[in-house]
Amino acid sequence: MxxxxxxxxxxxxxxxxxxxxxxxxxxxxxxxxxxxxxxxxxxxxxxxxxxxxxxxxxxxxxxxxxxxxxxxxxxxxxxxxxxxxxxxxxxxxxxxxxxxxxxxxxxxxxxxxxxxxxxxxxxxSAPVEPDSVIVHSGLVIDTNTHECLLNEKPLALTPTEFSILKILCLQKGNVVSSEQLFYEIWGDEYFSKGNNTITVHIRHLREKMGDCVENPKYIKTVWGVGYKIEK
Known part of the structure; x- marks a missing residue:
């Protein structure tokens, strides 16, 4: 079963x-x-x-x-x-x-x-890997245990939110387009759902992280291009 x-x-x-x-x-x-x-x-x-x-x-x-x-x-x-x-x-x-x-x-x-x-x-259930923990400015993401801490406090993220944050952190310093995020998470067969899905998840992530849209500490919007986390 x-x-x-x-x-x-x-x-x-x-x-x-x-x-x-x-x-x-x-x-x-x-x-x-x-x-x-x-x-x-x-x-x-x-x-x-x-x-x-x-x-x-x-x-x-x-x-x-x-x-x-x-x-x-x-x-x-x-x-x-x-x-x-x-x-x-x-x-x-x-x-x-x-x-x-x-x-x-x-x-x-x-x-x-x-x-x-x-x-x-x-x-x-992923096997333990040396680089399984991503650390960035008070943010700790453990890709093995699916746990995320912000300033030592746990963030309750859905699998999709976790995926988005992990991808942005792994690409920190680079702009990741909505299309790329979409492909990484769902695959190209789900492109018909549109980019608004990513926008909503980003908004929800920011709310949980207390990240301000106007002056973000973590997730920055690059208008017309995508999202990025600064190095």
Whole structure:
């Protein structure tokens, strides 16, 4: 049995279909149609990734995502029937790592799940390497344990936020474009999501780090080009 996946969707046909595809990949699936059942599962079971529908009969996926981020860093993918940009931004701001809009192709969803789990598993079980710890101006990033400290205080970063910060630190002094960040994290097959996804994650990172946009200490915006961390 592979990793455990939580599915929360009040559209039973969709939830059942996703369950079938994930079971075919030998994932252990916890499937629920309400927020209350999902929250109970989150508190009782070991989860490796969550698929959260935005609209639920007794709540919404945003509140579940927020609850998850209070304790856990495993990947969260939002499922939404809405095309509105605000829903996507809300999910990412609350700590989601990815989103997919209904109707979707089940195989694409499975590919997204695998991509997120690969990164999360890599960060938490990577072999020890001499250069696994990145240090920069009070910032300490351990790529083996997926831990990040700022001025000796832990930062609770999602896998996507961790990826962005790690890439920028490894390239410090150089400008990294949104396109390059996007490719490094999701691969070129996800370019259609647009650069706004990176913008939202950068904003969330700055909030957690207490980094000011106007006079940043860490993540600097190079307008029209990308982002960089000064040497």
């Amino acid at each position: 592979k990793e455990s996946i939580l599915i929360v969707d009040d559209e039973q046909e969709i939830a059942d279909l996703v369950e079938v595809y994930l079971n075919n990949e030998e994932y252990k699936v916890f499937k629920f149609y309400t927020a209350a059942e999902a929250l109970a599962c989150i508190n009782e079971e070991k989860i490796d990734l969550a698929l959260l529908d935005v609209m639920l009969p007794d709540g919404n996926g945003f509140s579940i995502c927020q609850h998850i981020r209070e304790k856990y860093t495993y990947p969260v993918i939002m499922l939404t029937a809405k095309e509105e940009e605000t829903d996507k931004i809300t999910g990412l701001t609350l700590g989601a790592d990815d989103y997919i809009t209904k109707p979707f192709r089940p195989l694409e969803l499975v590919a997204r799940v695998k991509a997120q789990l690969r990164r999360y598993t890599k960060y938490n």
